[in-house]
Amino acid sequence: MILSNQYATFDWAGTRTEPTPLQSPLLLLLNRPLAEALGMQLSEQQWLDITSGTRLLPEMEPFAQVYAGHQFGGYSPRLGDGRALLLGEVVAPDGQRWDLHLKGAGKTPYSRFGDGRAVLRSSLREYLASEAMHHLGIPTTRALCLVGSEEPVYREQVEPGAAVLRVAQSHLRFGHFEYFYYHGEAERIPALLDYLIDTQWPDLGKDEAGYAALFERVVERTATLIARWQAVGFCHGVMNTDNMSMLGLTLDYGPYGFLDGYDPGHVCNHSDHVGRYAYDQQPTVGYWNLQRLAQALSRLIPVERLQQAMDKYEYALLSSFSESMRQKLGLMGWQDDDPALFRDMFTLMAAQKVDYSCWFRRLALLAAEGPLPEPLLALLSDAGAWDDWFSRYRARLVQEGQDPAEKVARMNAVNPKYVLRNHLAQRAIERAEQGDMSEAALLLRVLSRPFDEQPEFDDYAAPAPEWAGQLCISCSS
Ligand code: AMP
Ligand code: MG
Numbered sequence: 001m002i003l004s005n006q007y008a009t010f011d012w013a014g015t016r017t018e019p020t021p022l023q024s025p026l027l028l029l030l031n032r033p034l035a036e037a038l039g040m041q042l043s044e045q046q047w048l049d050i051t052s053g054t055r056l057l058p059e060m061e062p063f064a065q066v067y068a069g070h071q072f073g074g075y076s077p078r079l080g081d082g083r084a085l086l087l088g089e090v091v092a093p094d095g096q097r098w099d100l101h102l103k104g105a106g107k108t109p110y111s112r113f114g115d116g117r118a119v120l121r122s123s124l125r126e127y128l129a130s131e132a133m134h135h136l137g138i139p140t141t142r143a144l145c146l147v148g149s150e151e152p153v154y155r156e157q158v159e160p161g162a163a164v165l166r167v168a169q170s171h172l173r174f175g176h177f178e179y180f181y182y183h184g185e186a187e188r189i190p191a192l193l194d195y196l197i198d199t200q201w202p203d204l205g206k207d208e209a210g211y212a213a214l215f216e217r218v219v220e221r222t223a224t225l226i227a228r229w230q231a232v233g234f235c236h237g238v239m240n241t242d243n244m245s246m247l248g249l250t251l252d253y254g255p256y257g258f259l260d261g262y263d264p265g266h267v268c269n270h271s272d273h274v275g276r277y278a279y280d281q282q283p284t285v286g287y288w289n290l291q292r293l294a295q296a297l298s299r300l301i302p303v304e305r306l307q308q309a310m311d312k313y314e315y316a317l318l319s320s321f322s323e324s325m326r327q328k329l330g331l332m333g334w335q336d337d338d339p340a341l342f343r344d345m346f347t348l349m350a351a352q353k354v355d356y357s358c359w360f361r362r363l364a365l366l367a368a369e370g371p372l373p374e375p376l377l378a379l380l381s382d383a384g385a386w387d388d389w390f391s392r393y394r395a396r397l398v399q400e401g402q403d404p405a406e407k408v409a410r411m412n413a414v415n416p417k418y419v420l421r422n423h424l425a426q427r428a429i430e431r432a433e434q435g436d437m438s439e440a441a442l443l444l445r446v447l448s449r450p451f452d453e454q455p456e457f458d459d460y461a462a463p464a465p466e467w468a469g470q471l472c473i474s475c476s477s
Contacts, residue, residue: 001039003089007099007195008063012188013176017064019053019085020106020116022149022161027051028437029127029146029444038144038167039093050087051147051165053105060088060100064108068182069175069242070292072276077182079175079242080110083118086171097199099171100144104163117153121429122477123162124440126253128428130166132420132447133250138228139221140250141168148432155476160433168249172196174293175242181296189300196246212301216309219290221248223313226286227320231328232416233259233356235279237269238475241289255473258419260464261353264346271475287313328360329393330411332400341396344389352381355463357419364411366390367404368397379463416450417461423468424460 008016027048035042042050049055056062064081071079084103091097103126104118127143134140144165151161172192180188193211197204201217204210225248229236236243237255245251257268264280272278277285290313294306325342326334349359358379365373372390377383397407420443428440446457454460 001091002057002059003091004059005061005063005086005088006199007065007086008061010191010195012185013192014063014065014080014086015109017062017085017108019056019062019102021054022052022104022147022163023151024149025052025054026148027145028124028148028162028432029143029440031131031142031144034142034144034167037092037094038090038098040090047145047165048147051102051145051163052149053102053163056087062087062102062105064110065171065176066110066179067173067175067242068179069173069240070178070289071240071242072272075178075182076242078110078179080179081108082111082114083108083116087165090167096169098167098169101141101166101168101171102163103166104161115153117151117161118163118477119153119155119159120148120162120432121159122254123164124429124432125256125425126164126166128425128440128443128447129253129256129420130250131444132450133234135448135450136232136416136419138232138234138250139225139248141166141171141245168245168247168251170196170200170245170247171251172246173242173251174244174246174289174296175240176246177293177296178241181299186299189297193297193300200247208301208305211297212305212309215294215297215301215306216312218246218248218293219309219313220316222286222290223316224248224320225250226282227317227324229282230279230321231324232419233262233279235259235266235268235277236282237272237277237473239277239282239285239289241292244286244289244293254475254477257422257473259356260421260468262346262349262356262359263353264350268473269475270472283317286317324414327414328363328411330364330402330407331396332402335396335399338396341389341392345393348386348389351385354379357416358461358463360415361412361417361461364408364415366394368394412453413451417453418446418450418457420447421464421468422471422473423464426468426471 027044030047062085064085066080068077069079084101085105087100087102107116127146130140130143134142144167146164148162152158153161177189194206197206204213235257243252255269266279267275362376365376428443431439446460
């Protein structure tokens, strides 16, 4: 059921803005299973009309939200939906409420110097990544529809314009709260918190205790989200506070990347010259960002309560990450020296730039006894350096006495075989720019079952080719 736009009733929190229709739009991808789950039975023409901004449904009230944010450490007082519009809300048959958000819909009062558009390259990257993350079981916004066009969009070069219709339980960001706090309108913040409580967490009270509990949930969700990113080798690339979701969703896919060869300091965003958002910085940045949110809520929640919530961050993140590692290594129980086993593994992986996803996937082939499996050895440049580690790990396997087949099945259920490596996305983008969506559709299909063996698509699970290292992924989108 499509509802009107409840957020748009906060006329002080943004601006009613009509989309600017894309020229000669073409429906490129439609996420039918998601549309069905949302209970949205629309024709292809309707999806095309909505996503291209040509004709919305009568219930929709397009609204550009205002927000601010700390970008690369510096405060930007006014950002907002510069090229996106909140169209309205949907209540799915299962009762879950969703925001419909159209990205690339044209200029808004928050466009600053931008053109309000998104290019096909970045729109497809967002579509692919959000669906890949969803199927990995990592909280994320979802992609519902992708429309291309012949409209030229000017970036470093001329590129085709596009738009993505995406959905999330909420698109509220840390930056929404920062905006009102720093604009001297902190009295507006309770209305936004109440909206979040009404729509997401109705068990919370709309009072100081409820707001404190809400902040604690944001802390815990952010911590576990980042632990999940670390465990799967995902780098977000632009963890500005305006890209941080209040619901702990992966939000705003830009120059993201999945680790290929393990490099803890990997920076996926070529515009990030100091490595502020390097892979190994993400946990610390998450904390820093939560501190910015805490500041914005400091008129409503006593500082001790904010601190108490912040104190839960490190434990939540580390316990989630260690639990993931235990599972990824196929261990059932805990031993005191397991942290050292993990740490030494990462040291060796870093020294030999071992492919992150292949390593964990192929580790399942290693039994407690017998020869070392060839596919695992093929990932190592100096297998001899691993002798000690292999014998410690195998000793752990012997100690646990697990059924070998069950161990393999459990490991395969948590170590994805297929992740969205940059070169796979790039191949799909190049084909899409030539008008051929078949590679994107195929890639989506493979990534929708990341833990399953799909032998016919083995090359999608291989380490990145040489040329992938040359790919330059920047903020330009
Ligand atoms: P992003 O890097 O996509 O998270 O965007 C950061 C901010 O810049 C947000 O306020 C966006 O709405 C805005 N923005 C990014 N690209 C454009 C564009 N082409 N036109 C207008 N605003 C944009
Ligand atoms: Mg953003």
